[in-house]
Amino acid sequence: MSRPEDRASGKDRPEPPERPTVTARNLSCGYRSKAILTGVDLEVRTGEVLCLLGPNGVGKTTLFRTLLGSLPPVEGRVEISSRERSRLSRREMARHIAYVPQLHEPPFAFSVFDVALTGCVSRLGLLDSPSRRDRRRTEEVLDRLGIAHLSARPFTELSGGEQQMALIARALVQDGRILVMDEPAAALDLRNQATVLRCVRDLADERHGVLMTSHNPDHAFLVATRAVLITRDREILSGPVDEVLTEDNLRAAYGTRVRVLEATSPDGEAMRTCLPSLYLV
Template sequence: MSPRPDDSAPATIRARGLACGYHGDPVLTDIGLDVRCGEVLCLLGPNGVGKTTLFRTLLGHLAAVRGTIEIGGEPGPNLSRREMARAIAYVPQLHEPPFAFTVLDVALTGCASRLGLFSSPPAEERERASAALERLGIAHLAERSFNELSGGEQQMTLIARALVQDGTILVMDEPAAALDLRNQATVLSTVRDLADESHGVIMTSHNPDHAFMIASRALLITRERRILSGPVNEVLSEANLQEAYGTRVRVIDTLDDDGRPTRTCVPSIEAF
């Protein structure tokens, strides 16, 4: 089963009564969430319901229509972009940079919030970046072009950049999307390890199994933009998933290779 939420851990990011949208028009309303040190919150829902809008609001790229966001106990709007970058490390979906940066150079961009405008990374930052690559098992790729890597290697490089940034909160946009099964397992295991090291992680996924595997909490946005939030096994029920995605599903309890209970979601081809 997914890890149990630890309600006693301090919240690293908290939203209350949050409405987010564009030009004062809310796309999502009445959002309440907590991401605590040591846990993963998985954000799920069909395309077009506002997950990206919520992410952009939490990251400070969009102003909230109403409600409050606290980052490390401080009101989000009071933080400068540099302070936000020191608190939150963002791992985007896979992308190709405009230039052929090496893996080490991509990881080094994580230290930008600690540098002056025209400063070059000092030796200690290069050591930090090399250590992040070593930890994630991709040190041998340091001088390779990012654009030449496999999808899994690129994703691990972006996670290394987040480690160099050293934010308490990690915000990950579909970190296991478009990866084969082995790379999905590697990335998800890394995400869980980061949470176990007292990071707070919020990630999006289109696969409920990812939440069952590593998340403590889930926030599910339905097609009607109803917000369902709480422990994973309560939120990701068959009824809630069917409401969210408009298709029949079965949630099956089983055992993993080590005999531990786990859950999986199986969609049905039957008409809803």
């Protein structure tokens, strides 16, 4: 896989990112008016991937929940397509943002088709059922993601990578311009990680915006345009991936010595990779 900067060169250069679709300005987030994170500024634009990284317990989930509307900001504001998020209904939010959670096992063995079809729920009335158009849209999305052959398979019988692709299909059926992904490649083997990360990259190339969390800086090096890194002291560092994910910044975030190495992908593309020390400091 090449980095976004490498893919943006030459005659196949994608169009530049559009105006921000999700914006946080001077955002403080937490619980019961007690801030856990303060001074968060970020933008998620269509056509790019923003990767959120940091150690456990620094507030990544709290920030996610605030951006998605599950928690009110302690201070600051979140805007969705230039409208204050608090003024949007859940249905209106769903038209802009589709959430892809970490892998979970549903209580019933729904088929892959039915899992993906639930993405249209935000467009339905209380007593409405999915239309033929919704079903055709679901078929098209499954085919586009290369998992149409899994359509009738129970979700619970799939591999981790296949399950993650089914959840991405559900988000695409929902048709939000921004996809918010919580650890999309977590707990997957290398092959499935590559499948999911390639899909993330392709979604950005197709003018979706992606906000994803990861514990692995290599995922950001592979697919992200920009990064937000939260350190152990809850300092927030943001900017282009190569400027944010430096050895010093990663050490401040994770408390271990880190080497960021230049490497070459099997396709001959220049890339970076992160090698942590075995000894904490």
